[in-house]
Amino acid sequence: MFRAVRSALKRNKEAFNVIARGSHRAFTSKITAATVTSSASSSPLAGNSLYGLRSLLKGQNASLFRNMSTVASISSGSKEGLKLLVTGGPQARKWVGIWLFGSAAWVFSMVVLGGVTRLTRSGLSMTDWKFTGEFPPLSDEAWAKEFEKYKQSPEYKRVNKGMNLEDFKFIYWMEYAHRMWGRGLGIMFALPFSFFLRKGYITLRLGVQLSGLFALGAGQGFIGWWMVKSGLEEPPSEYSQPRVSPYRLAAHLTSAFAIYCGLFWTALSVVMPEPPAESLAWVRGAAKVKKLALPVSLIVGITAISGAFVAGNDAGRAFNTFPKMGDTWIPDNIFEMKPLMRNFFENTATVQLDHRLLATTTLFAIGTMWWFTRKLDIHPAVRALIGSTVGMTAVQVTLGVSTLLSYVPVSLGSAHQAGALTLLTLMLLLNHTLRRPSPSLLKSLPQVAKLNFS
16 A cells, blocks of 8 residues: 555655645635734635535634635745645645545544443453454354453453353443454545555555554554553462553553544644634734743643553552542552652552643643733634633533543543543644744734724
8 A cells, every 4th residue: 555655655745746846826714803904815725625625613713713724825836835735726624624524533542442331341351353354253153252261361360250151242232342443444545545646646655644544553553452452461469450651551542642643633734724813913923822832732742642641551440539648648559669660650559640730830821821912813713622621621620520420430531531632722723823824824914903893
């Protein structure tokens, strides 16, 4: 497949260069009653630049986002012209954007399904793995054979001793669905990718990005089995319950988050090649916000990864009190492991304390970002995104505390994991919106946006 990608991209590069030298067009920004706009102009591309994004942005702020992008036209022979990721016009961008947003949504559902699989203790029900997959047991004899294989595993002997066949079928189907949903994603991604390459829509830059994401997605299957395999080994102590390595679980979840972020960011770049920029004052305001948004995004990402270690150590089922951890603020045994660094990844008390502190830091950081940007002259869409991020952070912290106090029920645990990815999505959207416009667009912008109350 990669050979076909390479040859198609070489053909597309020349076509893209021709487009990049296309004629200059005047551009006109749309004026709405809810949005402050300028007398600057916009190319016809602006009308379609957010087509794929609109389906994700419903509610009271939708009108802001529908008009958040002003796209500069491509200057004739200018090196400053906007370089699009997709050739073939607005319709091509529309369909590639829909495909990429759909792929990102599929990965989102994979992360949630993976969380449900873990919380129902279904992940170790299948004791072997094939890259191409296999048919599930369909006869009584086949089910009995699979059940016998599971009975040899440490999880059955130490946790599920005496489990009946019907209960086994439930956990088997959960793990089987998770694996096949991942394989389905590979097909759903590869087929449209091949089609768009044949049509000549994919530029060299976009093709390289998507090929990397496809390779990372294919590797997820191996990482997943590498993780599961650690849970099929005998625990080091007779009193320990079998579970997957927290390091491998963190690698699996972090890889999934990376794939999702890559797909979502690329989809945004396809449908919204320019950020909202209707005046130089708003561009300067966005640059100030970006200085805060980048470190805050890093904190959000680190907090999400720390949650993987909470899951890997089953730390959510310990210290089920808040704000104290049991009867103390800081447990006595947080540094009992040697060497010291092991405590931050394997010690249940330390891992949960880390996650609590990071979650609190995230809430404080996002609240601080909102406070310092509330009086800045910025695009209404940027302001709305900051407000949405604050709200989602409060929801996520509430979900986390509720999950802890309720001893990690499947519903709240999976919602908390989905909340982490939702918050990360909002931070991605905010950072993408804060990008610096292309030089050709900057040259056309007025100093200050004109108010319009009509």
